[in-house]
Amino acid sequence: MSCELLQKERTGVINPIFTCQPAGAQYASIGIRECIGIVHGGQGCVMFVRLLISQHLKESFEIASSSLHEDAAVFGACHRVEEGVDVLLMRYPDVKVIPIISTCSTEIIGDDIDGVVRKLNEELLPTKYPGREVHLIPIHTPSFVGSMVNGYDVAVRDFVKYFATKGEPNGKLNLITGWVNPGDVSALKHLLAEMEVDATVLFEIESFDSPTMPDGNHVSHGDTTIEDLQGTANAIGTLALNRYEGAKAAKYLEEKFAVPAVIGPTPVGIRNTDAFLARVKEMTGKPIPRSLVIERGIAIDALTDLVHMHLADKRVAIYANPDLAIALTEFCLDLEMKPLVVLLGDDNPFYEDDPRIKRLRENVDFPMEIITNADFWELEDRIKNRGLELDLILGHSKGRFISIDYNIPMVRVGFPTYDRAGIFRHPVVGYAGAIYLAEQMANAIFTDMEHKKNKEWILNVW
Ligand code: SF4
Structure with a gap:
């Protein structure tokens, strides 16, 4: 009775959980101001x-394509990148x-x-755009x-590598959020503001919760500037919240510019938010203020209302980007829930050495499977053919059909979530995120109890 790390044994993928590398690079690039990528x-x-x-x-938002066709796929298409850059520069001054x-x-x-x-740097730019x-x-x-997860990681590293420039120390903390939502960025900024920490939030997409203004439609842009990226070499340290989405850049800054790198934790749940604040305190010397102790207390109080009566022993399946999936698993365990299946949608060989996965393997005392290179069939097959019974699914919208077909309540979390309103606006990180997640899970279970007439009397006032 323990936690196992397994590889999907089948070849081929039925209903993938992740998409491909360029998607991650595109998500990172939309976090930069005055930036439009060309996907070749x-x-x-x-x-x-x-x-x-x-x-x-x-x-x-805006992103471009070199849009190659059959001839280019055979004979090469570098000329289409050259033309694409020229068109972008002409159209977007x-x-x-x-x-x-x-x-x-x-x-x-x-x-x-x-x-x-x-070639473009030597020819087009100096001649046409001096x-x-x-x-x-x-x-x-x-x-x-x-x-898509390493695509994000690689792109973040390459942007930082390109721009980071040694200068005077700026006293700021680099914060690499990883693949998060606008609501998460707001929550992280709030925690840092309470600690009075001056941070450069990298690949910053808070403004993708955009207003519609009286003068018309708004096209969203990220908020990380060229100066922010250049200044990363002069920071007091880099805190990359995710091991697989930003750690490469943090390590690069450490190796090249001696900017100390701290990787993790992904601040989902009380335990990981506590650890996040402790890391910020260590790196900046700033104390954790009473306002955050109060926020923590409110979160603990909210969770205490739910854990024993409603969440304990609930059987969960989780799939998401790996750092988020692991952090959600840790949070569910803290809530005394039972994550039975955790699906990671790629075959990253480093999962074996991930200290969080090692801890789960050492400490979990019920049958939990962490499946790498997983697809949705891994989950569906267990439910349909192998007797897996679940009380809840936690994951993004692409798994909705399993929830619908097998009548299992589901809480949308991660990327992409398009079949419920406003998910991107609500943080899953920080103490506010812990309350949000726990209440979403409880409410999904309550609704299910009512629909299935399963002990719904517990919800009555008595
Ligand atoms: S890079 Fe393009 S063609 Fe290749 S798998 Fe991704 S979306 Fe498909």
């Missing part, structure tokens, strides 16, 4: 990803940052995007390696 590949590599991100955030994001097809045909960038600040950054994200 077929148009679908942008169209579907953009649709997914737009459906998730309910906002419009404010654009300064253009990542060139490769895809499976352009990596296979061997298009030399680094060479194209060199004096204009333009940064072209090649980002290699072949879809046949890893997943």
Whole structure:
């Protein structure tokens, strides 16, 4: 009776949990101001990803495609990147940052995007756009390696690597949030503000919860500036909240500029939020104020109302980006729930060495499966054919059909969540996130009790 780390044994994937690397690079790039990426590949590599991100955030934003066709797939398509950069610069006079994001097809045909960038820097930019600040950054994200998760990690590293410039110490903390929602960014900024910590929040998408203004539709842009990225080399330290979404950049800054890197924790739940604040305190010397002790107390009180009566022993399946999935698992355990299945949608070989997974393997005393390279069939097969009984599913909207088909309540969390209103606005991090998640889970279970007439009398006032 313990926690096992398993690989999906089947070849092939039935209903994938993650999409491909370029998607992660696109999500990172929308966090930068005055930036429009060019995805070098077929148009679908942008169209579907953009649709997914737009459906998730309910906002419009800009991203370009080199849009290659059959001839380019055979003979190469570097010229389409050159034309694409030129068109972007002509059409958008404010654009300064253009990542060139490769895809499976352009990596296979061997298009030399680094060479194209060199050529553009030597020819097009000085001749047609003299004096204009333009940064072209090649980002290699072949879809046949890893997943959208490493795509995000690689892109964050490449942006930081390109811009970070040694200067005077700026006394700021670099915060790499990883793949989060606007609501999470607001919650993290709130915690840092309460501690009076001056931080550079990197790949910052808070403004993707955009207003509709009287003068018309709003196109959303990220808030991390070129100066923010340049200043990362001069910070007092880098706190990367996620091991698989931003740690590469934190390690680069440590190795190259001696900026100390701290990786984790993903501040989901009380325990991990406590650890996050303790890390911030260690790195900045700033005390944790009483206001946050009160917030913590309110969260503990809210959870105490739910745990024993309603959440304890509830059987859960969890799937999400790996740092989020692991942090949700830890939070569920703290709430005395039983995460029976945790699905990680890629085959990252480092999961084996992840200290959080090691702790789960050492300490969990009921049968828990952590399945890597997992797809939705891994979950459905267990429910349909192997007697897995669940009280709750935690995960993004792509797993909704399992919840519907097998009548299992579900709480939407992670990316993408498009089939419930406003999920992107609510934080899952910090003490506020702990309250939100626990109450969402409890309310999903309460609704299920009412629909199934399953001990619904417990919800009565008596
Ligand atoms: S798998 Fe390849 S073709 Fe499909 S979206 Fe990803 S990069 Fe594009």
